[in-house]
Amino acid sequence: MxxxxxxxxxxxxxxxxxxxxxxxxxxxxxxxxxxxxxxxxxxxxxxxxxxxxxxxxxxxxxxxxxxxxxxxxxxxxxxxxxxxEYNPFTFIIFPSQYLQVPFNYTEELKTALFASLRNMDIDQSLKDYSSSVLEKSNNTIDFLTNLTQQIHNDFELCYRHEGYPFDPNKTFNLKKGSCRDLAWMQIHLFRNLGIAARFVSGYYYIKVDKPKYELHAWGELFIPGAGWVGFDPSYGVVTGNAHIALVSSSHFDQTMxxxxxxxxxxxxxxxxxxxxxxx
Known part of the structure; x- marks a missing residue:
């Protein structure tokens, strides 16, 4: 295509x-x-x-x-x-210490991923939200996909053309947000569990009768054995070839x-x- x-x-x-x-x-x-x-x-x-x-x-x-x-x-x-064609699940997690959440990166990886591990203080209610998903399964892939789908199910996606992403606590309390609001909230849910996450800005292409495209945002996580893998809470999916990245960064202000x-x-x-x- x-x-x-x-x-x-x-x-x-x-x-x-x-x-x-x-x-x-x-x-x-x-x-x-x-x-x-x-x-x-x-x-x-x-x-x-x-x-x-x-x-x-x-x-x-x-x-x-x-x-x-x-x-x-x-x-x-x-x-x-x-x-x-692209299958986003064509990878294995290696070594086995990363098969379950929470896990700890090696010191070398922590150094390399330092900026993408920096988390802001989030409310206990937001931490409890991810914990409730983790209780269902702590298998790494299960948890990451389950949380992405849960946010998609529980939050209303709305469009906000300008402005930085909301604070994660604000998005959680509103129960709605733009793609960048949901992505930034999810990034900090992952970081609070010690998982490196970064913000991605790009395009999302879907074939529709009356398309109206805008810039889109999602998150990427670093999984040893797999590398950076995208998760899009706006649509509840692991990113595939419909997601076209422009820029990725540990902080959204470097993706404008x-x-x-x-x-x-x-x-x-x-x-x-x-x-x-x-x-």
Whole structure:
């Protein structure tokens, strides 16, 4: 299957502003089942320069800087991707000490995974929620999939176009949230059990009659023997070839598609469009 993805982000400013350097995280990752055939980045106004670089967590970032004033910033990406069949359960957990939750990583892994193990304080009620799922089965895969499905069943998925993910406690009390709210809550449920988890931003492609695509978010866990495995609480699934990752990080603020500041007064209006078409 071949997909064409067109993603446009547009900022309109009420008065002319200077654009400070911006970081763009919009280039799809290539994986064993998702090959990026081509990628084009268009920016208006034309930046003075664009530098593609790799960040400390192995994500591709386009660092751009500008000159002169402008009343708008338009960022448009065109990606062609080839998707192949993929079974997300084609792995074994090894060594056997990781077959049951809770488990302890080796000291070497703890060092490598340090940022993805940092957990925030969450309410006891939220800890009890994951404990109730763990009581059903402490088999690692059973627990991870059961908790993902439980969140999907118990929480209402709603759409919130802007803003950082809610605090996990807030999402739990509301019993609803955007994809990023649910992912961030689940990440901290896993981290409180000593499981390394990171935040992923990307696309989720499903063939529907009247598609309306938006950026999507989910979590990835590090399981020895399997590596990083994605779990999507919004849909209650282990991620497969319908999930196309752009960027992953131990903290959501390093996955924002566009980050940067402006100099000058006035307000801004953000509009985004995302088209995913099967060729």
């Amino acid at each position: 071949r997909l064409k993805i067109i993603h446009e982000t547009k900022y309109n400013f009420s008065s002319e502003v200077y654009l400070e350097p911006h970081q763009l995280r919009l280039k799809p990752k290539s994986t064993s089942f998702c090959v990026l055939d081509s990628f084009d980045l268009e920016i208006h106004p034309n930046p003075m320069a664009t530098r593609e670089q790799i960040d400390p967590e192995n994500n591709t970032i386009h660092f751009v800087w500008f000159q002169n004033k402008t009343k708008e910033l338009i960022i448009r990406t065109n990606s062609l991707i080839t998707i192949s 598609p566009v980050t940067g500041t402006i100099r000058g007064g006035g307000n801004s209006i953000l509009n985004t469009t995302l088209y995913i078409n099967e060729l």
